[in-house]
Amino acid sequence: MDNIRIAFIGCGGMSSQLQQCIPMVPEFEFVATCDIVAEKAQANARKFGALRHYTDYDEMLKNEELYAIAVVGRPEDKLHRDIGIECLQRGYHIYTEKPPATTPEGAKMLVDAAAETGKTGMVGTMWRHAPAHQIAKQLMTEAEFGTPCQYHTRYLAPSPRLRETTSPFAWPFMLDQGIHPTDCMRFFMGQVSEVFAMGEINEATGTVSLSVNLRYQNSGIGTMTLGTGPALETMVFVKGTGEQAIQVLETRKLRRYRMPTWLGTGGGYADTPTEEWELNTALHSIGRPGYLEEMQHWAKSLQEGTQPHASLEDAYQNMRVLKAISDSVETGQVVQL
DSSP states (O other): OOOEEEEEEOOSHHHHHHHTTGGGOTTEEEEEEEOSSHHHHHHHHHHHTOSEEESOHHHHHHHOOOSEEEEOSSSOIIIIIHHHHHHHHTTOEEEEESOSSSSHHHHHHHHHHHHHHTOOEEEEOGGGGSHHHHHHHHHHTSTTTOSEEEEEEEEEESOOOOOSOOSSTTHHHIIIIIHHHHHHHHHHHOOEEEEEEEEEEOTTTOOEEEEEEEEETTSOEEEEEEEEOSSOEEEEEEEETTSOEEEEETTTEEEEEOSOOBOSSTTOBOOOOEEEEEOOOOOTTOOSTTHHHHHHHHHHHHHHTOOOSSBHHHHHHHHHHHHHHHHHHHHOSOEEO
């Protein structure tokens, strides 16, 4: 395939983060930007090398010969879900930012539209594309690691604070922030079969606190500690049945624990032997590891005609887990998936 002709619908902050990656992905030909604010569309086209800019996406689709379209904006059904479905039905492969919809049912609509049209869709859950997480996934395939049997993650994010009660529980936080660790968890552990969660929202500050217990279809178990906090903090830990473990801190620092530390008698332990890699790949003012890499993966998938991981189906399954967490908090019951 020659260069892949793409356009972006939406030129806000998140879309601009992704558009600045496009000049670094040689497979892409950046044809057009589109935003209802003409100044944003024009400025992004100029800064990131798009040939033309529009304020009406229908006009853009009629005028331009495109292969794939990125739909990136606020988490509103009229954008990611509805325009995403329209783009699929008009014959384009799509990328949408997370969440693909505001409900699991809406996310399933995108999955069905892609299946009906024979087009592919990818969703912007960029943690799984960060090099540290990609290398961790590779290390987990080695025979010495065994089968992943235990998972833990800790994730705190400064926003959004919840100022009013919503249902499902903490849903704005789930859609904006909780979807990242949830997708990463499924990337490492596979499908979730069972969820039990406890959660609180502080009425005075709007602070969200969540503790989640999980069981996976591979019989592994796990926990997620999630919430709003004073700073962005990320930790992922996966243990294998081969008594190895892998930890990723801040999506940049990778550790592998390879050898038992017990000395074999009494309570004696050796210093924990580790291998450690620093993988800060945020290049050229791109904010976080994963943004450039997910655009590179999208390009490769389009060029090879393959379904990307972080697919519309993956995003739908993420939304099911998020809803199960909220339902478990509200009911106090274990939720089966």
